[in-house]
Structures are given as structure tokens and as C-alpha cells.
Amino acid sequence: MPFDARQPGRHARDARSALAAILLCLTTGLYAAAPAGDADFMNKAAQAGQMEIDASKLAETKATSGTVKRFAGQMLQDHRAAAEDLKRLASAKGVQLPATPSPADQKKLEALGALQGASFDKQYADEVGVKAHNDAVALFRKAASDARDSDVRDFAKKTLPTLEHHLESARKMASEVSR
Structure with missing residues (x-):
């Protein structure tokens, strides 16, 4: 012109x-913006993963059981790696992830932090090991089949076997510390 x-x-x-x-x-x-349900999954996964990281940091210093300490070390390694993968995915999809656990999980962490010795070991095994991984497996299974964005679905499918293995290990750990 x-x-x-x-x-x-x-x-x-x-x-x-x-x-x-x-x-x-x-x-x-x-980036292609993630559908609302996929963004919700990423937010919930970030909060749940951060709760497990925070609880496992506590377990490194408070646990008395060698099994609990080993499990916590594995949780830190695996959940930190998954958190980095999730951050990259969320960034590519334009999703801002929360940096802290949900308010309900923060209360659980405070209660867990107040415990010592065998009481800590049992509560960590039950709440973080078994219950949190039951919830995580259900969350990731749903996303692996229902996520609308293929990258989100692939992330859930890739992470799910590790979470299922954590749940199996957590059940063994809970059985051991409850004796």
C-alpha cells in the first residue's frame, strides 16, 4: 500500500x-492450549507430585525404617523427574502449574511432620505410600484414556507404570511397618 x-x-x-x-x-x-480437563489433570498431577516430594523429604530425616527411607529416596528421584516432564509439557501447552500441594495435602503434611519414629513410618506408608498412590494411579489412568490432547495422554501413559510400581512397593512397605 x-x-x-x-x-x-x-x-x-x-x-x-x-x-x-x-x-x-x-x-x-x-503451543496449542490444553483443553480444560487436560489442564485440570496437569494441575492435580503437579499438586499430588509435590505432596509426595515434600512428604518424602520429611521421610529422609524422620523415618526409622530402612524400608521407608529407601522408598522415600525412590519417590524423590521418580517424582522429581516426573515433575520436570510435567513442567515441560505444561509450559508447551500454556498451563501454569501450582508449585505447592493442595490445601488438604498441606494439612496432611503438617500432621505427618509432627510425628516421630514408628508412628511417622506407619502414617507415611499409609497416607503417602498407599493412599496417595491409589489416587495418583486413578488420576493417571483416567488421563491416559480420556485426555483430549495426545501429548497429555502420552505423558499419563508413560508415567502410569511407574506409579503402579510405586503403589505395589507401598503396599509391601505398609505391610512391613504395620507389624
């Missing part, structure tokens, strides 16, 4: 409109 001295500012306005359109195309091409 040639410059028209009779319409000052028109050229600049047209240029700004074109630039805005280009930027819109570029930014929407960088």
Missing part, C-alpha cells in the same frame, strides 16, 4: 495491525 500524505497515521496503524496479526499467528503456533 503506497504512502498517502493525506491520511497521516494510516500507514502506522496498518503496520501495527499487520504486526499484531503476525504475532498472534506466531504465538498460537508455539
